[in-house]
Amino acid sequence: MTRPRIAVAAAVALAVLGLSACETRTGKALGSSAQAAGEGKVVESAVSLAVAPLGVAIDAVDLLFNGFKGETATAIRNSLPSDSAVPSPQIAQDTKAPPSIVVEPVGTTTEQVVEIKGAISSQGKITSARINGTDVTVMPDGRFAVRRGVQLGDNVLQLTATDEWGQTSETTISVNRQVAPDQSRLAALVPESLRGAPRPQSIAIIVGIQDYETLPKAEFAENDARRFYDYATNALGVPPDRVKLITGADARLITLRKALHNWSKPLIVRGQTEVFVFFAGHGLASEDGGELYLLPYDGDRTLLAGSSLRRREIVEQVTEAGASSVTLFLDTCYSGSARGGETLLAGARPVTIVPKAEDLPANVTVFSATTRDQVAHSLPAARHGLFSYYLMKGLESGAVDVRNQVTAESLESYLIGAIPAQAARQGGRQMPQMAGPGTSVIAKYSP
Missing domain, CATH: 2.60.40.10 (Immunoglobulins)
Structure with a gap:
C-alpha cells in the first residue's frame, strides 16, 4: 500500500472519531503526506464525510479501505464505533387528533x-x-x-x-x-283516529239545525251534528245502529218528541244504558227564566211552551225509562241572541234573559256552550260552532287524562281553557259551563 493512500485512510478515520488533524502528530504527518502525494481533495472529501451520520461514514471508510490489508486497516477499523452504537434517526410526530x-x-x-x-x-x-x-x-x-x-x-x-x-x-x-302560522288555522277534526271503549247498551240522539223555518240561521249547526256522529261512534263507543241523527227541516218538534218517546225508550235497559244527547241550534229561556227550551226547526219564539222542547223534558223522559246515566252536550244559549249576533226576540234591540239554575238528578251531566247570559259563538275558521269544535277536540285528545280517559271534570277543564281565549280573539265572550258529577267517564281509550 502506498503512503498517500494510508494517509487518506487515516485522515478519514481520525475525522470520524472527531479528532482534528492538527491536534495529533500523526494527523500532521498524515496530512503532510497526503498533501505531498497530491491527495488533498481526497482528504477533504473524507473529512466532510465524517460530519455525516456515522453509518454513512463507516460505509465511506469501507469503500476507501477496500483492499487494505494488515495492521493499518485493522487499527483504523477497530477505532470506529460499532453499528450497534449508531443511533437511529428519530422523527417527532404529533398524533393527537383535534376535538x-x-x-x-x-x-x-x-x-x-x-x-x-x-x-x-x-x-x-x-x-x-x-x-x-x-x-x-x-x-x-x-x-x-x-x-x-x-x-x-x-x-x-x-x-x-x-x-x-x-x-x-x-x-x-x-x-x-319562520313566522308562526296564523292561529286562525285550526287543526282539523279527526274522529276516525279514535277507538273508544265499546258501549253496546248506550244510545245517542244528535240534532243539528242551521236554517230554521222562521228564525235566524244558526251557523254551522248541521256541520256540528254530522261531525259529532263520528265522535259518538268512535269516541263514546255508541253502536252506529243506536245513534239517531236528525238535522235541518227533519228536526221538527214532533220528530224530536218521537225520538225521545218512541225510539229511545225501547232501547233503554234499566240501569245499564248510558244516554248521550247532542243539540246544536237555538235555545231560549222563558220570560221568568224558569224554563230552558231547545228550539226545533219549526219552533216559534212567541209560543215557546207549545212549539219547543223543554230541556227538562229530555232529562225526565230518559231517566224515567231507567237510563244509568244521561249526558247532554248543548251548543246553544238562552240569552235571546243567535250565533251570528241576531236577536231571537221581537224588538229593535237584543234582549237578554237570564235563566234560573236548574236542579238535575245525580246521574245527569250537562255541558252548556255558555253561561246563561252570553252568546254561543260560531267558529268560521273551522266551520263549526265554537263550543262544538272544542268539545270534539277535547274528546279527541285535549281532555284525555293520564288514565287515557275523558271525564266530565277533565273535559270541563279543557273547555274552560280553550273557549274563552278563542272567543276573545274573535272579539267576544263565551264561558262554557258544566253541571253534574265531575267523575263521570265520558270516553275511555285503550292504552
Missing part, C-alpha cells in the same frame, strides 16, 4: 329562542367551547345544551372547541326561523 363535535340539527323553527344540544369529544381536556364568541358550558362527559336567540330568516351559528394542546375544531349550525 370532535357532534350537534343535533335544529333546522326550521318558529321560536325566538332555540336549544342547541350536542357533544364534544377529545383525547385531552376541552379548555374552551364557544358559539359565536359566547362561552358554552361543557359537561365532564362532553355533552352541552345551550339556548340561543335567533332572528327571522336564516341564522348561522359557529361552534368552536379547543383542547389543552391548543388544537381547535369548529362546526356550523344552521337555523331557519
